Amino acid sequence: MSTALRDLTPRGRLSFDAPLGPRAWFRTGGNAEALFVPKDAQDLAETLAALPPHTPVTVLGACSNVIIRDGGLDGLVVRLAGGFAEIVIEPDGLIAGAAALDMMVAEQAAGAGLAGVEFLAGIPGSIGGAVVMNAGAYGSDINAVLDWAEVLLPDGSITKLDNPALAFTYRHAVLPQGAIVLRARLRAQPGDKAQIRAHIAGIKEAREASQPIKSRTGGSTFRNPDGHKAWQLIDEAGCRGLIQGGAQVSEKHCNFLLNLGEATSADLETLGDLVRQRVLDHSGIALHWEIKRLGRKAGEVLHDHAQQKDTPSVDELRREETP
Numbered sequence: 001m002s003t004a005l006r007d008l009t010p011r012g013r014l015s016f017d018a019p020l021g022p023r024a025w026f027r028t029g030g031n032a033e034a035l036f037v038p039k040d041a042q043d044l045a046e047t048l049a050a051l052p053p054h055t056p057v058t059v060l061g062a063c064s065n066v067i068i069r070d071g072g073l074d075g076l077v078v079r080l081a082g083g084f085a086e087i088v089i090e091p092d093g094l095i096a097g098a099a100a101l102d103m104m105v106a107e108q109a110a111g112a113g114l115a116g117v118e119f120l121a122g123i124p125g126s127i128g129g130a131v132v133m134n135a136g137a138y139g140s141d142i143n144a145v146l147d148w149a150e151v152l153l154p155d156g157s158i159t160k161l162d163n164p165a166l167a168f169t170y171r172h173a174v175l176p177q178g179a180i181v182l183r184a185r186l187r188a189q190p191g192d193k194a195q196i197r198a199h200i201a202g203i204k205e206a207r208e209a210s211q212p213i214k215s216r217t218g219g220s221t222f223r224n225p226d227g228h229k230a231w232q233l234i235d236e237a238g239c240r241g242l243i244q245g246g247a248q249v250s251e252k253h254c255n256f257l258l259n260l261g262e263a264t265s266a267d268l269e270t271l272g273d274l275v276r277q278r279v280l281d282h283s284g285i286a287l288h289w290e291i292k293r294l295g296r297k298a299g300e301v302l303h304d305h306a307q308q309k310d311t312p313s314v315d316e317l318r319r320e321e322t323p
């Protein structure tokens with residue numbers, strides 16, 4: 001354990017050797033060297049400023065699209081909660097904190113008679129992660145509705161980035177290195193509450209019918225290659241139902257991995273890489289991970305923070321193109 005981490009005195013909650021597996025949708029993974037739940041944006045900025053150089057910082061949202069490796073995460077793991085989940089309704093949109101769940105944003109917009117963000121009801125996760133990866137489903141995405149995102153920069157300053165500045169592309173946004181999304185404004189239009197709620201109900205029904213949402217899973221595993229659907233490539237390569245240890249390719253939707261109950265993160269990652277190789281061998285098409293794999297594998301030693309280069313946050317890891 002880094003002495004510098006032990007010396008931190010934030011106003012929020014700080015715990016050490018904190019289990020992360022129970023927080024992850026897969027229910028797998030090791031511990032955080034230090035887990036920090038900031039009280040507010042100022043607390044987050046001050047605590048990050050107190051870290052020595054090269055201390056890894058990882059920001060976790062709902063943990064719905066990550067595999068936390070079995071060796072855990074070094075450095076400071078930040079989990080946004082509390083006031084970071086606030087949703088403020090406006091006449092032509094809403095402002096949602098980074099920790100606000102996508103589903104809650106859709107539901108509150110519906111309750112206010114605001115249309116245009118119903119698609120969020122079909123995305124597991126929170127708004128911060130949705131901005132970072134330009135999350136989308138059911139005919140829309142964050143790029144289509146975002147006015148601005150407010151981010152905390154490594155120097156402790158807070159700035160707003162408008163839609164063009166984020167340069168959205170498929171499952172990708174461009175943020176300054178080390179930036180942490182704090183909140184975002186989403187456009188919406190006044191509409192009929194009954195129709196909006198019916199739209200959300202239809203999305204939920206379609207999702208439940210086509211995805212293994214009641215299983216221990218992490219959402220879509222691979223990005224759709226241009227002109228192709230990842231699930232179809234996986235199915236055609238004979239991977240439907242494929243098992244590795246305690247992990248399985250979903251038989252209901254081939255682009256989902258499942259923890260059957262006793263899986264390790266290594267099982268899930270190994271299975272994903274096996275699927276990628278079989279798809280490449282069968283079709284010549286390389287699948288790219290949409291789920292992010294974070295941390296150390298089992299048996300890898302804890303790094304000396306003072307000797308390592310800056311470690312990217314989960315925001316940066318979500319942007320990397322993994323071959």
